Amino acid sequence: MPEARLPFDQLVSLLTSIFRKHGTSDAVAAVLAHNCASAQRDGSDSHGVFRIPGYLSTLASGWVDGHARPEVEDRAPGFVAVDAGNGFAQPALEAGRELLLDKARHNGIALMAIRNSHHFAALWPDVEPFASEGLVALAMVNSMACVVPAGGRKPLFGTNPISFAAPRAGHEPLVFDLATSAIAHGDVQIAAKEGKKLPEGYGVDADGNPTCDPEKVLNGGALLPFGGYKGSALSMMVELMAAALTGGNFSFEFDWSGHPGAKTPWTGELLIVIDPACGAGSDFAERTETLVQAMSDAGQQRQPGDRRYRQRAEAQRLGVALKEDDLTYLRGLVD
Amino acid sequence: MPEARLPFDQLVSLLTSIFRKHGTSDAVAAVLAHNCASAQRDGSDSHGVFRIPGYLSTLASGWVDGHARPEVEDRAPGFVAVDAGNGFAQPALEAGRELLLDKARHNGIALMAIRNSHHFAALWPDVEPFASEGLVALAMVNSMACVVPAGGRKPLFGTNPISFAAPRAGHEPLVFDLATSAIAHGDVQIAAKEGKKLPEGYGVDADGNPTCDPEKVLNGGALLPFGGYKGSALSMMVELMAAALTGGNFSFEFDWSGHPGAKTPWTGELLIVIDPACGAGSDFAERTETLVQAMSDAGQQRQPGDRRYRQRAEAQRLGVALKEDDLTYLRGLVD
Numbered sequence: 001m002p003e004a005r006l007p008f009d010q011l012v013s014l015l016t017s018i019f020r021k022h023g024t025s026d027a028v029a030a031v032l033a034h035n036c037a038s039a040q041r042d043g044s045d046s047h048g049v050f051r052i053p054g055y056l057s058t059l060a061s062g063w064v065d066g067h068a069r070p071e072v073e074d075r076a077p078g079f080v081a082v083d084a085g086n087g088f089a090q091p092a093l094e095a096g097r098e099l100l101l102d103k104a105r106h107n108g109i110a111l112m113a114i115r116n117s118h119h120f121a122a123l124w125p126d127v128e129p130f131a132s133e134g135l136v137a138l139a140m141v142n143s144m145a146c147v148v149p150a151g152g153r154k155p156l157f158g159t160n161p162i163s164f165a166a167p168r169a170g171h172e173p174l175v176f177d178l179a180t181s182a183i184a185h186g187d188v189q190i191a192a193k194e195g196k197k198l199p200e201g202y203g204v205d206a207d208g209n210p211t212c213d214p215e216k217v218l219n220g221g222a223l224l225p226f227g228g229y230k231g232s233a234l235s236m237m238v239e240l241m242a243a244a245l246t247g248g249n250f251s252f253e254f255d256w257s258g259h260p261g262a263k264t265p266w267t268g269e270l271l272i273v274i275d276p277a278c279g280a281g282s283d284f285a286e287r288t289e290t291l292v293q294a295m296s297d298a299g300q301q302r303q304p305g306d307r308r309y310r311q312r313a314e315a316q317r318l319g320v321a322l323k324e325d326d327l328t329y330l331r332g333l334v335d
Numbered sequence: 336m337p338e339a340r341l342p343f344d345q346l347v348s349l350l351t352s353i354f355r356k357h358g359t360s361d362a363v364a365a366v367l368a369h370n371c372a373s374a375q376r377d378g379s380d381s382h383g384v385f386r387i388p389g390y391l392s393t394l395a396s397g398w399v400d401g402h403a404r405p406e407v408e409d410r411a412p413g414f415v416a417v418d419a420g421n422g423f424a425q426p427a428l429e430a431g432r433e434l435l436l437d438k439a440r441h442n443g444i445a446l447m448a449i450r451n452s453h454h455f456a457a458l459w460p461d462v463e464p465f466a467s468e469g470l471v472a473l474a475m476v477n478s479m480a481c482v483v484p485a486g487g488r489k490p491l492f493g494t495n496p497i498s499f500a501a502p503r504a505g506h507e508p509l510v511f512d513l514a515t516s517a518i519a520h521g522d523v524q525i526a527a528k529e530g531k532k533l534p535e536g537y538g539v540d541a542d543g544n545p546t547c548d549p550e551k552v553l554n555g556g557a558l559l560p561f562g563g564y565k566g567s568a569l570s571m572m573v574e575l576m577a578a579a580l581t582g583g584n585f586s587f588e589f590d591w592s593g594h595p596g597a598k599t600p601w602t603g604e605l606l607i608v609i610d611p612a613c614g615a616g617s618d619f620a621e622r623t624e625t626l627v628q629a630m631s632d633a634g635q636q637r638q639p640g641d642r643r644y645r646q647r648a649e650a651q652r653l654g655v656a657l658k659e660d661d662l663t664y665l666r667g668l669v670d
Contacts, residue, residue: 076443077441106412108413153633176571250625250626280582291585298483298491
């Protein structure tokens with residue numbers, strides 16, 4: 001498919017117009033547009049403009065409030081809570097960010113508990129900016145029931161990603177963003193289209209029996225956690241941290257059947273931010289660099305986040321890459 | 336092998352005498368004995384009295400200071416640092432515990448960064464007591480280079496466990512303790528003895544090539560992280576949190592070649608403790624219970640920690656189970 005290139009700011013601007021026209025406030029549009037354009041810029045294709053139809057059908061369904069104003073609550077010296085008001089998680093994070101930063105710098109560690117929120121994006125954009133300011137950040141978000149707990153037969157957990165960012169001397173931050181499911185739903189769809197089998201331990205059929213057939217996973221089946229019972233334990237932790245602790249819904253608790261077209265999980269998100277300047281010994285960012293060098297010397301060719309930064313640099317030179325058809329579709333949404 | 340049963344307090348008392356006689360202070364002996372006896376009581380065989388020879392050879396080698404007095408440093412309102420003084424991590428945690436609890440309750444979240452420490456035990460005993468007091472706790476400890484990072488060929492990470500504990504209404508806390516390696520070294524040894532192959536993705540040979548032969552893993556080879564690149568990313572996070580942030584050594588940084596018999600990794604440990612009472616909505620422990628019920632309804636038969644609590648209850652009725660030979664060995668150490 002022919003590829004278009006658009007300067008990042010123009011893509012943000014186009015997406016902002018789309019969100020505003022399709023049911024969000026100016027403030028929400030600005031945050032979501034920047035988030036979505038950043039994913040597209042960095043080559044996170046599954047979280048870039050690919051997500052626009054899902055955002056719009058969700059807004060049209062009345063499932064999420066595109067005009068929600070997050071309410072920031074100062075719960076304790078290290079604890080910020082945000083009620084997203086049935087809006088998106090990213091504007092809620094934005095609303096509480098300065099307070100969270102102040103608390104983390106003053107106390108050495110602080111957390112933000114977002115509830116009543118919808119997260120439909122990659123998780124790394126939520127943590128990377130903290131590491132760019134020299135802080136360590138850990139985020140967890142639960143989603144919608146599609147993952148069977150280890151030893152179980154019915155889906156319960158979401159894909160429940162964990163994302164982590166740490167500053168790195170002389171380089172962009174070290175950032176990972178990993179789903180606790182063995183595979184993403186999109187990749188199961190691709191395997192089905194290509195007639196390929198899934199590796200063992202990735203999915204179950206409608207009866208909860210293990211299967212390598214992607215069609216069976218898609219037709220009433222479900223995903224499995226990555227790494228067996230260990231990934232399952234981590235997914236459980238994400239439910240407890242992102243939902244129980246914040247006051248959000250577990251991934252199996254919300255019912256969107258009255259909102260056809262709704263795609264965004266109504267749950268919660270937890271962020272923990274640490275100021276490594278309170279730690280001991282050598283400069284933290286230098287220590288990160290020591291570890292990265294050692295990983296490289298041990299033969300690990302690519303560090304977490306490397307691909308994103310490479311794509312980002314290319315996008316800064318040439319513009320953000322988009323399929324021509326996608327760009328035409330996006331422009332049509334504001335005509 | 337015939338089994339002996341010893342009341343928990345008598346086992347603690349015996350182990351305390353052993354530690355004192357073999358090079359620790361009274362204070363250190365008390366903490367290590369309770370820790371080791373608890374693991375034995377709960378059926379964590381690989382971290383029970385099985386570890387005593389390793390503790391003693393390490394103490395005899397001069398690698399660790401059994402008389403170290405941990406120094407607690409109040410770095411920030413939410414940040415406790417402890418210099419373990421080249422002693423064990425558990426007495427360091429004990430020394431800072433009250434300050435950490437106060438900080439967590441006052442701020443909603445707090446951390447303890449232990450450095451210059453040796454951790455040779457299970458990690459769950461470090462977090463479970465916080466959950467018993469209604470708090471959520473997360474701990475990470477790095478160890479010694481024996482795990483190859485994803486895509487690499489040389490060992491670099493430790494087995495780097497992550498442990499998590501959360502209160503559960505009407506039940507003992509929900510606790511998991513998982514190594515980020517695909518398998519424990521002990522299990523590789525067992526497979527080798529029994530002439531069994533390892534599953535794919537568990538180990539590499541001395542050249543860094545994947546192998547299912549346990550002998551090749553043991554003879555100059557190494558382990559792989561669990562769950563491929565995802566487990567590797569988590570293991571990297573443990574290095575950054577437990578070592579870089581605390582001021583401890585990375586798993587590949589210490590050189591114990593001058594101390595034959597040394598078995599304990601000289602690294603660091605990080606604990607994060609959260610007070611869920613600062614969170615929103617329903618009572619956290621009730622929410623944990625809701626999730627556990629849902630996991631059970633989804634077919635997950637056993638919850639994290641279940642086996643330990645069952646063994647603990649049995650030990651409370653019948654005494655702690657030990658092999659007769661082990662008990663004879665232990666008693667011989669104080670004669």
